[in-house]
Amino acid sequence: MRTVDEHLQLILSEIGQLEPIELTLLDAQGLLLAENVVSAVSLPGFDNSAMDGYAVRAVDTVHATREEPLTLPVVGDVVAGARAQSGMGPGLAMRIMTGAPIPAGADAVIRLEDTDGGVARVAIHRPAQSGDNVRRMGEDLQAGQPALGAGAALGPQQLALLAAIGRDRVMVRPRPRVIVLSTGSELVEVGTPPGFGEVSDANSYLVAAAARDAGADAYRVGIVPDDHTRLLDALESQLLRADILVTTGGVSMGAFDVVKQALSEVGTVEFTQIAMQPGKPQGFGHLGEDKVPIFCLPGNPVSALVSFEAFVRPAIRRLLGKRQIHRATVQAIALETVRSPAGKRQYRRGVLHREASGGYSVSFVVGDGSHLIASMASSNCLVLIDEEVTEVVAGARVTVMPLLLSHR
Numbered sequence: 001m002r003t004v005d006e007h008l009q010l011i012l013s014e015i016g017q018l019e020p021i022e023l024t025l026l027d028a029q030g031l032l033l034a035e036n037v038v039s040a041v042s043l044p045g046f047d048n049s050a051m052d053g054y055a056v057r058a059v060d061t062v063h064a065t066r067e068e069p070l071t072l073p074v075v076g077d078v079v080a081g082a083r084a085q086s087g088m089g090p091g092l093a094m095r096i097m098t099g100a101p102i103p104a105g106a107d108a109v110i111r112l113e114d115t116d117g118g119v120a121r122v123a124i125h126r127p128a129q130s131g132d133n134v135r136r137m138g139e140d141l142q143a144g145q146p147a148l149g150a151g152a153a154l155g156p157q158q159l160a161l162l163a164a165i166g167r168d169r170v171m172v173r174p175r176p177r178v179i180v181l182s183t184g185s186e187l188v189e190v191g192t193p194p195g196f197g198e199v200s201d202a203n204s205y206l207v208a209a210a211a212r213d214a215g216a217d218a219y220r221v222g223i224v225p226d227d228h229t230r231l232l233d234a235l236e237s238q239l240l241r242a243d244i245l246v247t248t249g250g251v252s253m254g255a256f257d258v259v260k261q262a263l264s265e266v267g268t269v270e271f272t273q274i275a276m277q278p279g280k281p282q283g284f285g286h287l288g289e290d291k292v293p294i295f296c297l298p299g300n301p302v303s304a305l306v307s308f309e310a311f312v313r314p315a316i317r318r319l320l321g322k323r324q325i326h327r328a329t330v331q332a333i334a335l336e337t338v339r340s341p342a343g344k345r346q347y348r349r350g351v352l353h354r355e356a357s358g359g360y361s362v363s364f365v366v367g368d369g370s371h372l373i374a375s376m377a378s379s380n381c382l383v384l385i386d387e388e389v390t391e392v393v394a395g396a397r398v399t400v401m402p403l404l405l406s407h408r
């Protein structure tokens, strides 16, 4: 049997790159820049005031003190948004607002608090140095300088910079489009009351939500019955818009495990047993002319989640260009004793707690059957128990993967 790590390596070695696309700033949030952005403008774009106060020539103010204020005539107001630069002669002052352009002839701003706030004349209580309270054109970024490099992650700060330099669209690595199909003749669409023997399709929500959480755009195609032709038709019809296809169900040994049968014949998808629990049967390969990667996950919801976390999520992160394709893990103290099969990596559902001491502890959810959806929903992490470990005793350290929401 192939190990989880070997299978993941194989998958990642076959995951390519997506063509960059141009997006508006908010659509680009969370993505990686695919171009070097050079600023066409300087930031600030003009010398302007850092304070509300009075624009002056610093040399005029050298003798100003609180006891013996210097009084200057105020020859006008400069507001933020003033379209033309004003000017003033020596021995004069202008009232100025934060962000307003420094008048020609002035080289400093006296804070309002250091004056009497006068309108026609102003009494100044302390001297200014040249440059005081002046934000210099280009002090943050000069026109012609690089603003952001290819590969930069676009968070709020970077989007603010792009907006500040007048870029409303940028080239980015796109979100992969993940197409999600549930297979199984027992499945009914959510909202249709299941008859005897029928089951509501939970997996397409599980996988679509997990794909979006990983940073992809997800599309639920819905349910395909266990029928050779209908499965291949459904997959075929989605190829054009898919960057990744994910199916659940139909990959075990059963006589009606149609995904495995139908796709094995196509010849470009391999079905393997992976040394993991749950999630042993896995299919991975490519479909169509464009060789769209396809993941065929087992149908039990817990197996689907674990398989997604082990294989699909890292592939999505790789396609996004992320350096960190794996979820962060933490070490925690197991609160109960559990057994684990020899030779398989076990993924248990757990509840991670923060201890008052600062460390973590983890308890296990009730029941380890991979059909237990309610028990899965009560967990907030997966506990990873290595292949060679057969028992974790209460008090031992374990590796835990918190399933934190990414907020994309």
Ligand code: AMP
Pocket (backbone or CB within 6 Å): 182, 183, 184, 186, 187, 199, 200, 201, 202, 203, 204, 248, 249, 250, 251, 252, 254, 298, 299, 300, 301, 371
């Ligand atoms: P399979 O992998 O097709 O043999 O399915 C294994 C188990 O998972 C069966 O009990 C299925 O009914 C169940 N199952 C398969 N697909 C889904 C789904 N989309 N939603 C909920 N349960 C499912």
Ligand code: MG
Pocket (backbone or CB within 6 Å): 183, 184, 185, 249, 250, 257, 299
């Ligand atoms: Mg099935």
